[in-house]
Amino acid sequence: MADRTVAVLAGGLSHERDVSLRSGRRLSAALRGAGLTVVEWDTDAGLLGRLRDERPDAAVVALHGGEGENGSVQTVLEMLGVPFVGTSSQGCRRAWDKPTAKALVREADFATPGWVVLPHSTFRELGAQGVLDAMVDRLGLPLILKPDQGGSALGTQVVRDAAELPTAMVGCFAYGDTVLAEQFVDGIEVAVTVVERDGGPEALPAVEIVPESGVYDYTARYTAGLTDFFAPARLSDAAAKAVGELAVGAHRLLGLRDISRTDAVVAKDGTVQFLEVNLSAGLTETSTVPMAMEAAGTSLGEVFAELVTRAIQRGD
Amino acid sequence: MTASQPPEHRPGSEPGRHNLDPHLDRYAARTEGMTASEIRALFAVASRPEVVSLAGGMPNLSALPLDSLSSQMAELIAEDGLVALQYGSAHGVPALREQICEIMALEGITAHPDDVVVTVGSQMGLDMVTRLFCDPGDIVLAEGPSYVGALGSFAAYQAQVVHVAMDDDGLVPEALREALAHADKHGQRVKFLYTIPNFHNPAGVTLAVERRAEILEICRAHDVLVVEDNPYGLLGFDGQTYPALRSNDPDNVVYLGSFSKTFASGLRVGWVLAPHAVREKLVLAAESATLCPPTLNQLVVSRYLSTHDWKGQVKKFRENYRERRDAIVSALEQHMPPGCTWTHPDGGFYVWVTVPEGVDTKAMLPRAVTARVAYASGTGFYADGFGSRQMRLSYCYPTTERIREGVRRLAGVLESEMDLVRTFGSVTTRAVSGPQFPGPDTA
Numbered sequence: 001m002a003d004r005t006v007a008v009l010a011g012g013l014s015h016e017r018d019v020s021l022r023s024g025r026r027l028s029a030a031l032r033g034a035g036l037t038v039v040e041w042d043t044d045a046g047l048l049g050r051l052r053d054e055r056p057d058a059a060v061v062a063l064h065g066g067e068g069e070n071g072s073v074q075t076v077l078e079m080l081g082v083p084f085v086g087t088s089s090q091g092c093r094r095a096w097d098k099p100t101a102k103a104l105v106r107e108a109d110f111a112t113p114g115w116v117v118l119p120h121s122t123f124r125e126l127g128a129q130g131v132l133d134a135m136v137d138r139l140g141l142p143l144i145l146k147p148d149q150g151g152s153a154l155g156t157q158v159v160r161d162a163a164e165l166p167t168a169m170v171g172c173f174a175y176g177d178t179v180l181a182e183q184f185v186d187g188i189e190v191a192v193t194v195v196e197r198d199g200g201p202e203a204l205p206a207v208e209i210v211p212e213s214g215v216y217d218y219t220a221r222y223t224a225g226l227t228d229f230f231a232p233a234r235l236s237d238a239a240a241k242a243v244g245e246l247a248v249g250a251h252r253l254l255g256l257r258d259i260s261r262t263d264a265v266v267a268k269d270g271t272v273q274f275l276e277v278n279l280s281a282g283l284t285e286t287s288t289v290p291m292a293m294e295a296a297g298t299s300l301g302e303v304f305a306e307l308v309t310r311a312i313q314r315g316d
Numbered sequence: 317m318t319a320s321q322p323p324e325h326r327p328g329s330e331p332g333r334h335n336l337d338p339h340l341d342r343y344a345a346r347t348e349g350m351t352a353s354e355i356r357a358l359f360a361v362a363s364r365p366e367v368v369s370l371a372g373g374m375p376n377l378s379a380l381p382l383d384s385l386s387s388q389m390a391e392l393i394a395e396d397g398l399v400a401l402q403y404g405s406a407h408g409v410p411a412l413r414e415q416i417c418e419i420m421a422l423e424g425i426t427a428h429p430d431d432v433v434v435t436v437g438s439q440m441g442l443d444m445v446t447r448l449f450c451d452p453g454d455i456v457l458a459e460g461p462s463y464v465g466a467l468g469s470f471a472a473y474q475a476q477v478v479h480v481a482m483d484d485d486g487l488v489p490e491a492l493r494e495a496l497a498h499a500d501k502h503g504q505r506v507k508f509l510y511t512i513p514n515f516h517n518p519a520g521v522t523l524a525v526e527r528r529a530e531i532l533e534i535c536r537a538h539d540v541l542v543v544e545d546n547p548y549g550l551l552g553f554d555g556q557t558y559p560a561l562r563s564n565d566p567d568n569v570v571y572l573g574s575f576s577k578t579f580a581s582g583l584r585v586g587w588v589l590a591p592h593a594v595r596e597k598l599v600l601a602a603e604s605a606t607l608c609p610p611t612l613n614q615l616v617v618s619r620y621l622s623t624h625d626w627k628g629q630v631k632k633f634r635e636n637y638r639e640r641r642d643a644i645v646s647a648l649e650q651h652m653p654p655g656c657t658w659t660h661p662d663g664g665f666y667v668w669v670t671v672p673e674g675v676d677t678k679a680m681l682p683r684a685v686t687a688r689v690a691y692a693s694g695t696g697f698y699a700d701g702f703g704s705r706q707m708r709l710s711y712c713y714p715t716t717e718r719i720r721e722g723v724r725r726l727a728g729v730l731e732s733e734m735d736l737v738r739t740f741g742s743v744t745t746r747a748v749s750g751p752q753f754p755g756p757d758t759a
Contacts, residue, residue, distance in 0.1 A: 011364075013364055013366060013367075013688075014361075015682055017357075017360045017361045021360065044364070120735075120736060120739065123740065124735070128740050154354060155682065166740040170679055171679050173683075174679055174681070174682040175682045175683075207334075218353075221352070224336040224337040225336055225337030225339075225340040227336075228334075230333055231332050232332055285336070
């Protein structure tokens, strides 16, 4: 293993750069602990030269948001023939867009909260208040606003009162030109990591997320102690099985590869509702993926070292 | 409960529970607000060269004579290494304190070296002064807006900040009177007025000379100490200096100075000049905080002051900053949409911009980062949530070309945000947790 060099790509120019750098540092340490030689590279103008000149045996994309998850960096790696851990460029393009992923998952008869997707231009051209009223009529309150792309809950807001909507819209549109408005489903929030092994994709134990504030926003995600996590989640056997099936189903349906994380809610009526998938999930000290691995009796280094081996064997 | 008994409830004791911070119930109340911040995370992108950062406040050190400094530092270690690498007095190196008095004389201050305490940057001086004077709940008056690092110190000691209005001539005396009268009426104890009279951070304005005596008189009449923070005083673009408040009232002004802007910020050498009785306490407070300021760094500064044309170097810095100020002001005039206004600094590092009604500069920041430009939202410079229509642009670090490009990008961002505001109407500031200002290493 030690003669294998892995390039961990982290940083980038997305709003999630800071989180990505933290994920990259933690992953790099874990891979070194597993006996691999690791180089940590940012995605800047020097990346192509480094990939060509240093020819790592494989790359792991620990970039979050933007170029790291929309298939761009993956396309570059594919063009250069560098094997990499994670979803192919084609799969990224399909799954990166949250509304597209929700539609595909719903077509396969999985439940997902009702939603509408609207660009700023629609509000401008048709009149904001009328469109907002129609949105509330359709989805009810509370509802959740998210940028249609991106992660770490940046720009995500729970709206409980229609009067809060204009401000929330402005905050959300600051992260992108299109907003996904989704019904807010109260229940047990879980994150389910899926890892591909020789037998196919397997769901690791679900991690239950209980933010102190009630909302799992950026602060709750990255301030240690502001959110309680339970791994495995405190679910009935049936619910635990159902969230695992949803995560593996989404992984397959969306053409994901190696590793993914599905966020879902077990609603009070017992239904399991799909929220979104993460192609390059956070690996920081407060992230759920490493917790799921620990609950499964394995570790970040062990899992990713196996995935590196799979990527090299696959050859891409 | 004895030490050997387990607590009734211990975080992380439930099966499967991940206890990410076992110290959660041990933190002091003053740590409230020390959380991860969505806004702060955005500044990580500002470090990339693709982004024009007008957000930070890093001095531009490119004009420093590095070769000469390098050999001077080598000589210092060779000749005086056993002193330079040893503990020193908490009071500071005597020779440096004498030189500091000569520097302060340029702004009219007559001082004895014994009343100078060298600190780890003037930030440490600010921290110590607050520690000495403020109990939780005490009131500190500060200009609105005010230096974010000062607000951080006041928050750390749980002091309550009351902002006092400024105009183009700095702190408004009448507003100060009103603030003090309000505090008197409500039986509130005001411990001191914190003020940055010259080339204000973030507002870019300077306290008019004719107001200075009046400000001092008002504070004396209300038995309120003045803490004068003057890091930019020698950076007037025409070489102009203003009489320090301390020069007119030695007994009621604590003065904070710094080499961060006139020499090298990384050395972290600043000072406090205080009335004798206060100075005694400052030395004891400094001992408990750091034992002593770094001897090596003090000797580097002292040797630099005695062997280099440091005034000529400050002139070079001033010329660099004036060129950058000219670039940012002309770019603002050329690009910013109607309804925006800004201050016209004649020294220092910053322009304070007010944007049209309805635009929230904190909410707009992600859009700016997407457009590869960064600024500091005005809300970080107020302790009370104001400032959402303001932003601080710093011109100290980027090249003039980058400044012009940054302002051009910013104007486009603002146009888009104004379009959004026209669509959704005026918005109120969305609550965002955690610090909302860039760290000291942000360009």
